[in-house]
Amino acid sequence: xxxxxxxxxxxxxxxxxxxxxxxxxxxxxxxxxxxxxxxxxxxxxxxxxxxxxxxxxxxxxxxxxxxxxxxxxxxxxxxxxxxxxxxxxxxxxxxxxxxxxxxxxxxxxxxxxxxxxxxxxxxxxxxxxxxxxxxxxxxxxxxxxxxxxxxxxxxxxxxxxxxxxxxxxxxxxx
Numbered sequence: 115x116x117x118x119x120x121x122x123x124x125x126x127x128x129x130x131x132x133x134x135x136x137x138x139x140x141x142x143x144x145x146x147x148x149x150x151x152x153x154x155x156x157x158x159x160x161x162x163x164x165x166x167x168x169x170x171x172x173x174x175x176x177x178x179x180x181x182x183x184x185x186x187x188x189x190x191x192x193x194x195x196x197x198x199x200x201x202x203x204x205x206x207x208x209x210x211x212x213x214x215x216x217x218x219x220x221x222x223x224x225x226x227x228x229x230x231x232x233x234x235x236x237x238x239x240x241x242x243x244x245x246x247x248x249x250x251x252x253x254x255x256x257x258x259x260x261x262x263x264x265x266x267x268x269x270x271x272x273x274x275x276x277x278x279x280x281x282x283x284x285x286x287x288x
Contacts, residue, residue, distance in 0.1 A: 118156050128155045132169040137229040145247055152248045155284050156255050167221040168258060170251060178228040193231035194250045196257035198223040227252030241288050248286040252277055 131153055135141045150169055173181075175191035183189045185197075199221050227250050227258055236246035256273055263270035281287070 121273040127210040128154045128164065129162075130165045132167075134169060134286065136177065137174050137193055141229060145244070148247060149251050150246055152286065153251060153255055154205050154283055156252050159280050159283070160259055162222075162259075163220050167218075168255070169224045170254075171224065171226045172229050172245040173226055173232040173273040175190065175228055178226055178231070182225055191228055191231065193235060195226045196223060197225070197260045198260075203245070222255075223260040224262075227251060227254065238247045239288075245286050246280070246287060248284070250282055252280050 129150075131150055133146055133149060135146070153168070154171070164286050178193075178195065179191040181187070181195050182192045185195065186192075227247075232243060233252060236243045239246065240261040256277055261269070261276065263273040
C-alpha cells in the first residue's frame with residue numbers, strides 16, 4: 115500500500131464528493147473544506163480510482179436518530195451512519211454494446227454525520243472539533259470501503275489501525 119506524505123494529494127486523484135448540510139445552524143466552511151481534504155487524502159491512501167463518488171450529509175441529532183431507528187432499529191442518535199452502495203453480494207454485471215466506450219465512476223455510497231455528536235464527543239474525548247469531524251468521516255468512509263469493526267476483534271483492529279494511520283498521516287492527531 116502506498117503511504118502518502120502528510121497532506122500530499124495528487125491533483126487528479128480527488129474524490130467526487132457531494133456534501134449536503136442539513137444541520138442547524140450549519141457547518142462552517144472551513145469544516146466543509148476539511149471534510150473534502152481528508153476524504154481526498156483517505157481515497158488516495160486506499161488507492162481508490164480518481165473521481166470515486168460518495169456523499170456526506172450533515173444533520174442534527176433528531177434526524178440521525180430517525181435514520182438510526184429506521185435502518186438499524188436503534189431509537190437513539192448516533193454519530194455517523196454509512197450506506198454502502200457496493201456490497202459483495204450485489205454483483206450484477208452491466209453489459210454495454212462493444213462499440214460503446216463507457217467509463218463509469220465508482221460510487222461507494224453515502225454517510226450521514228451528526229454535527230451535535232461531533233461537538234459532544236470532541237468535548238468528552240478532550241480533543242478538537244476538527245479531529246472528531248475527521249475521525250467520523252474517515253470512519254464512515256472506511257465502512258463504505260468494506261471495513262467493519264463489528265464483525266470480529268481482528269476486523270476491529272484492522273479498521274481502527276487504518277483509521278488512525280490515515281488521520282495521523284493527514285495531521286489530525288489526538
